[in-house]
Amino acid sequence: MVAAELSGATGRPIEYVALAPEQHVTELVGIGVPRPGAESLRDLLAVICDHRSEYVSHGIQEVLGCEPHDLAAWAHATAATGAWTV
Secondary structure (H helix, E strand, C coil): CHHHHHHHHHCCCCCCCCCCHHHHHHHHHHCCCCHHHHHHHHHHHHHHHCCCCCCCCCHHHHHHCCCCCCHHHHHHHHHHCCCCCC
């Protein structure tokens, strides 16, 4: 879903590629991410992939002091700034 929203916003093809957790660590280490950081990201993504973070909370309002934004609206607004223009 995120890749599709970003593709639509940028007008460029963006594809999600599923990797096994250890393959992801290997890829990150291969581009220079220190192994402990790559493993921490693996563990964080495991929580997301296992659906352990699917709940409604007020974290955005508490931390940022504003309402959360819809992903599609955010992607289109960010793309319009030129932030992702190569």
